Amino acid sequence: MNSADLGRRVGVPSTALFTDQYELTMVQAALKAGTADRRSVFEAFTRRLPEGRRYGVVAGIGRVLDAVENFHFDDEMLTFLREQNVVDGPTLAWLADYRFSGDVWGYPEGEVYFPGSPILRVEGSFAECVLLETVILSILNHDSAIAAAASRMSAAAGGRGLIEMGARRTHELSAVASARAAYIGGFNTTSDLAAGFRYNIPTVGTSAHAFTLLHDTERDAFRAQVDSLGRGTTLLVDTYDVAEAVRTAVEVAGTELGAVRIDSGDLLLVAHRVRQQLDELGATGTKIVVTSDLDEYAIASLAAAPVDAYGVGTQVVTGSGQPTCSMVYKLVARAGSADPSEPLRPVAKKSLGAKSSVGGRKWAARRLDENGVAEAEVVGTGAVPPELAGRQLLVELVRGGEVIAREPLDAARERHIAARAGLPMSAVQLSRGEPVIPTEYM
Known part of the structure; x- marks a missing residue:
């Protein structure tokens, strides 16, 4: 071990009363x-x-x-x-x-x-x-x-990407510590900016269903996101009809679309259908990200699915039980x-x-x-x-x-x-x- 700084240790208050x-x-x-x-x-x-x-x-x-x-x-x-x-x-x-x-x-x-x-x-x-x-x-x-829960999920993921996104499921300070521990256990990125700032963990995030619902049409929402974040962004495709959303996403972003995210439904079945549709539309390089109450068992069950990354929230920040x-x-x-x-x-x-x-x-x-x-x-x-x-x-x-x-x-x-x-x-x-x-x- 060396003396390199762990991260930004600024503004750390006294810990003396964190005691019994x-x-x-x-x-x-x-x-x-x-x-x-x-x-x-x-x-x-x-x-x-x-x-x-x-x-x-x-x-x-x-x-x-x-x-x-x-x-x-x-x-x-x-x-x-x-x-x-x-x-x-x-x-x-x-x-x-x-x-x-x-x-x-x-x-x-x-x-x-x-x-x-x-x-x-x-x-x-x-x-x-x-x-x-x-x-x-x-x-x-x-x-x-x-970290133990994250390690089990990392092993189940078999080298596919893991996004820690549990900040809204735990105390705000625990969320930062959880992102840090999950990164040690094998997660690749976090959605929590405080964790990214404090510990230099890579951060990711694009949009939620609320952003799609804000706009008059799904196409308008996709266009606004692509215009702002570029063609490499990740578009959320399960607000309404998944097949229609995937088609619209490729029409708006082109075959250079970075990824689509699926947050509901039978993830195994939907992921296969989406992969087939993306390939037929020429978006063979577009990745598939799945979320929705995943744990290590759900991740393992998706091993045969054409999934590129998993987003995990509640289960990782609570130690998966x-x-x-x-x-x-x-x-x-x-x-x-x-x-x-x-x-x-x-x-x-x-x-x-x-x-x-x-x-x-x-x-x-x-x-x-x-x-x-x-x-x-x-x-x-x-x-x-x-x-x-x-x-x-x-x-x-x-x-x-x-x-x-x-x-x-x-x-x-x-x-x-x-x-x-x-x-x-x-x-x-x-x-x-x-x-x-x-x-x-x-």
């Missing part, structure tokens, strides 16, 4: 008890993948780095905390000087993960690390869920003081059932078979076996409170393509199943 109150009250109690400075290690991981999913996708690391860098309490925030009696005076004074000064290691963005993978490791004093829990989980749980990854952020090791020479000792929650954790500061590596295909996610707390030393997954992200690993978004996108290609072929099957490789603890 108990993070601050824990700090207050730890300060009073004299334990707040104990050297600690927290890890973000998930105990299981969403039901039926075979791999997860790490997304949001770049946004986490922004959140850590901008986690500080200004005067207005401190006044709010004082007036609401959230914490006491000594804690307010401590918060006023807060800047994260520890280290962060993690899976690079775009990498795949599995149950138990130590996706993010945060090291520093207990107080400074625990404050970051909520904002880290908020970002990773959301973005990784979107899995809007969170159930990641947790747990203390896994701590010392008895702030002394860096004092050894860390493993700690872990030992609950009954599925909520227990594995203690200790962890490393992770991916073991490959003789063909170079992943066969296990190996997680350990001791020495890394020599044969896995070159396959370690965690990279240094923050050192001494300074972010050292920003990278262009395209690097994460390319990494994901390579990581997914390195999994067994069954990883991209849409049938429900267990994680495609097991997690082994050492």
Whole structure:
């Protein structure tokens, strides 16, 4: 990873109140008890993948780095905390000087993960690390869920174009984060201009049915769009009669028409009919874009259709039925003081059932078979076996409170393509199943 800027990071507000109150009250109690400075290690991981999913996708690391860098309490925030009696005076004074000064290691963005993978490791004093829990989980749980859905859709699309167009189906800020995560997962473009501005994601868009309905005739609408945007534009052809619209579109734009979009009906049948009609009219280079509540299953069902690109909205920005990854952020090791020479000792929650954790500061590596295909996610707390030393997954992200690993978004996108290609072929099957490789603890 390099230090290239992730995107436009202008106007980023403080992230300090994107947190739960108990993070601050824990700090207050730890300060009073004299334990707040104990050297600690927290890890973000998930105990299981969403039901039926075979791999997860790490997304949001770049946004986490922004959140850590901008986690500080200004005067207005401190006044709010004082007036609401959230914490006491000594804690307010401590918060006023807060800047994260520890280290962060993690899976690079775009990498795949599995149950138990130590996706993010945060090291520093207990107080400074625990404050970051909520904002880290908020970002990773959301973005990784979107990226996983996008990855499944990308695999189903088989190299055809994918347009993220879900801004109107989610919160306006979530829409920007969703477009970013979808791009990492394999989408090519977004309709959301804020995402394009902030993260340099290619943006697309032409017109909706309202534009056709505005005009006296469909021909008038097509003429207005072509005159404004050129013959390479995409014309929406299902406002009235599709066959008539396609004929009119080619008459208006000529055989150089860029694309037509179909947003309703039996997409498989209509796409075949439209392709035949376009070819008969001489518009053999005109592409077909389909939209209309698509998900990975609908995309897969259109594999035999003459479709060039898919526009996906609701399902990608909601994780295609899995809007969170159930990641947790747990203390896994701590010392008895702030002394860096004092050894860390493993700690872990030992609950009954599925909520227990594995203690200790962890490393992770991916073991490959003789063909170079992943066969296990190996997680350990001791020495890394020599044969896995070159396959370690965690990279240094923050050192001494300074972010050292920003990278262009395209690097994460390319990494994901390579990581997914390195999994067994069954990883991209849409049938429900267990994680495609097991997690082994050492």
